[in-house]
Amino acid sequence: MTEGTMELGDMGTSLMASGSKKAPVQPPNKFERLVQPCLAELVGTMFFVFIGCVSVIENVEAAGRLQPALVHGLAVAVMVACMAEISGSHFNPPFTIAIYLCGGMKLNMVGPYLISQLIGGVLGASMSKLMTTTENYSKAQGAAFALLQSQDQLWGALFGEIAMTCLVTMVVLLGAVNAKSSSPMVPFMVGCTVIINILAGGDVSGTCLNPARALGPAIVANYWTYHWVYWVGPITGGLVAAALVRLLLGDRKTRILMK
Numbered sequence: 537m538t539e540g541t542m543e544l545g546d547m548g549t550s551l552m553a554s555g556s557k558k559a560p561v562q563p564p565n566k567f568e569r570l571v572q573p574c575l576a577e578l579v580g581t582m583f584f585v586f587i588g589c590v591s592v593i594e595n596v597e598a599a600g601r602l603q604p605a606l607v608h609g610l611a612v613a614v615m616v617a618c619m620a621e622i623s624g625s626h627f628n629p630p631f632t633i634a635i636y637l638c639g640g641m642k643l644n645m646v647g648p649y650l651i652s653q654l655i656g657g658v659l660g661a662s663m664s665k666l667m668t669t670t671e672n673y674s675k676a677q678g679a680a681f682a683l684l685q686s687q688d689q690l691w692g693a694l695f696g697e698i699a700m701t702c703l704v705t706m707v708v709l710l711g712a713v714n715a716k717s718s719s720p721m722v723p724f725m726v727g728c729t730v731i732i733n734i735l736a737g738g739d740v741s742g743t744c745l746n747p748a749r750a751l752g753p754a755i756v757a758n759y760w761t762y763h764w765v766y767w768v769g770p771i772t773g774g775l776v777a778a779a780l781v782r783l784l785l786g787d788r789k790t791r792i793l794m795k
Contacts, residue, residue: 570645570648572622572623573622573623573624573645573649574623574645574648574649574651574652575652576619576622576623576625577619577623577626577627577649577652577653577656578652578653578655578656578659579619579656580615580618580619580623580625580627580656581627581628581652581653581656581657581660581748582656582657582659582660582663583611583615583660584608584611584612584615584627584656584660584749585656585657585659585660585661585664585748585749585752585753586659586660586661586663586664586667587607587608587611587660588604588607588608588611588660588679588749589660589661589664589678589679589752589753590607590664590667590668590679591603591604591607591608592604592676592679593664593668593672593673593676593678593679594668594672595676601734601735601738601739602735604734604738605730605731605734605735605738606731608730608731608734609727609728609729609730609731609734610727610731612627612723612726612727612730613723613724613726613727613728614723614727615627616722616723616726616727617723620723623649624640624641624712625723626649626653627653627656627746627748628653628745628746628747628748628749628770629650629653629654629746629747629748629770629771629774630701630705630745630746630747630770630771630773630774630775631705631708631774632646632649632650632653633646633650633771633774633775633778634705634708634709634774634775634777634778634781635708635709635712635713637775637778637782638709638713638714638778638781638782638786638790639713639789639790640709640712640713653748654747654748654751654752656748656752657747657748657749657750657751657752658751658752658755658756659752660752661678661679661752661753661755661756661757662752662756664678664679664753664756665678665756665757673757677753677757677759678753678756678757678759679753679757680750680753680754680757680759681741681742681744681750681753681754681762681763681765681766682742682759682761683739683740683741683742684741684742684761684762684765685761689740690762690765692740692741693740693741693742693762693765693769694741694765694768694769695769696737696740696741696743696769697741697743697744697745697765697766697768697769697770697772697773698769698770698772698773698776699773700733700736700737700743700745700773701745701769701770701771701772701773701774701777702773702774702776702777702780703729703733703773703777704726704729704730704733704745705773705774705777705778706777706780706781706785707722707725707726707729708722708726708777709777709778709781709786710781710785711725711726713781713790714781714785714786714787714790715787715789715790716786716787717787730745733745741765741769744766744769744770745770745773746770747766747767747770747771749766750763750766750767
C-alpha cells in the first residue's frame with residue numbers, strides 16, 4: 537500500500553493498483569497500521585483456506601480439477617478485492633516475502649503477516665472439518681496435499697510448484713508493486729492465474745502455491761507425506777519472481793540494475 541494508507545513502504549503492498557485508491561480522510565492510527573492489517577491477513581487466509589478445502593473435500597468426481605480450480609481462483613479474487621485497503625491482501629507467505637524484497641512493505645510487518653497467514657490457514661482447515669462429513673473428509677485426507685506418493689513424482693512436482701508460484705507472484709508484483717505496470721485488474725488477474733495453474737498442474741503436484749494452504753490441512757488431518765515440497769517449492773518460486781522483478785522486469789524505482 538501507499539504511505540497514505542498503511543505506511544508500509546514507498547510502493548504499494550496492496551494487490552489492488554494504487555490508481556484505484558481514495559485518499560483517507562485522516563492518517564491511520566496505530567491499530568490501523570499495525571494490528572488491523574494482521575487481523576485482515578488472518579481472516580482472509582482463514583476463509584480462503586476454508587473455502588478451498590471444502591471445494592476439495594466435497595468435490596464432485598465428474599468435475600475433476602475444474603471445481604477446486606474455480607473455487608480457489610474466485611476465492612482469491614474476492615478476498616483480494618475485499619481486504620486490499622486494509623492489509624494489501626497477501627494471504628500467502630511467498631507473496632509477503634516477495635513484496636518485501638521488492639520494496640513494497642517494511643520489515644517489521646513481515647513476521648506478523650506470516651504468522652497471521654499460518655494461523656489463518658489452520659483455522660480455515662479446522663472450519664472445513666466441522667462443515668464436511670467424516671466420510672468425505674477422510675477420503676480427501678482433509679484436503680491436505682496427498683497426491684505425491686513416490687520419489688518418481690517428487691522432482692516434477694517440486695519444479696511445478698516453483699514455476700507456478702513464480703508465475704502468480706510475478707502477476708502480484710507487476711500488477712500491484714511495480715508502478716509502471718500496476719493495474720486495477722489485479723484481483724481478476726491473480727484469480728485467473730490461480731485457476732490456470734490448478735488446471736495445468738493439478739495432477740502433477742496438486743498446485744498448492746501457498747504454504748498456509750498446505751500447513752492448515754496438514755495439521756488438522758495430520759498428513760505430512762512430502763509436505764516439505766509445499767514449502768520449498770512456493771517459497772523458492774516467490775524468491776525467483778522477486779529476483780526477476782528486482783533485477784530485470786521492474787521499473788526504475790523497483791529495479792536495482794541498469795537504471
